[in-house]
Amino acid sequence: MYPSALLLLLVVLAGLLGGSCSAFYEVISLPSTTRIRIALRILESVIAAAVVPLFLSLIGNNEIGTLLSGDSSFDPKVQYIALKTFGFCLIAAISARRFLDTVSSRVFALERELKDAEKRIEKTEQKVDIINTAVNEPDESSSPLPEEVVVSGPLTEIDSKVLASLSGGLPLRSISGIARSTGAAPEEVDTSLTRLSDSGLATKIITDRGKRWMPTLAGRELATDVNLGPSSAPKSKG
């Protein structure tokens, strides 16, 4: 007998036996019985037994594959797996309704878990891309990593104020925000930012809100220097 035929026979046999057992419990508790009711109960058990291979795959048991790929039903290994599967089918057939509800709930939950996992994987891949970009391709115009600072003379008073403003509060600043903080005119701030950018102390990025400025690492370090004043010169590197 082919292993697949053996499996089919066992499933049906388990369904019939389990359904009969389940129907028996019901029959003895009722004042009268109907043949249709008993037949439906047995059918339900056969269906539950047929769902056992799906249930086994959900819990990670793949022995049915081994059984189906066997050459002969007389192989002890095949027989052992067949007996175990028969046992599963029998239990499923006896508790048919509850078993079917459990398996169907598990299948739907698995589908939701897979969808959530796919979303998390997509987000993780995006984060990995960001990390790889930061490590392998530093953006020369906006990287906070140490940069070469061009010495172009001491910082003016307005440059010092603008740099201090850039380094406090929010990560990104607009010209009008810096002007509001320093009391300087927006045009003065714009000119100062250009000087700071040329000196490697500040850099700008374009966002959906417009141009935004931020200090470079060198600029942030200079801004935290307690001796920062109009006569201070940026430190040169390299």
Add this chain to the structure above:
Amino acid sequence: MPAAISDAESNHHEEVAGLAYNEVADIFDVFAEELNTATGLVVDINYPDLMNVAESFAYDLARYRSFHEIKVPDRARRAAYMAKWIMRFRPVYLVGEVHELNESQKTRALILNEDFALYIASAFLDVDIEAELTDRMASILLYSFRYRSHSEDTFILYFAALCKI
């Protein structure tokens, strides 16, 4: 959670929470990219916590809808509720080890959720906070978000002021 809500109210609540979740998740993507550009920090968001934020936000909106109150701009209320729950559930977290950061990054890493709350408020208010706030006010606000307890009423008042009504 409301004691008894109809199916229609339940569906509306889920819709509001779902929209808020998607909107905040989209804003977070931009925030994370800009923060990475500005400071080098790599951050991520805990999505179950974000869902908690969105659900609580939706409940707040539903609860206050039925009360008579002074005419506060809707965007100020929405910004206040969202900021409150972000700071309560703190969904944003740092990817990587703190000890690998420099001093300015460490300082920034402490206030990730406060930064994000302010960023979200800016988006909900449709006010450019980076242009409106002075450094000192921004620092006070971030410090206050982190170390002081506030009700949403405080945030509503301040955000309504930012709307220049």
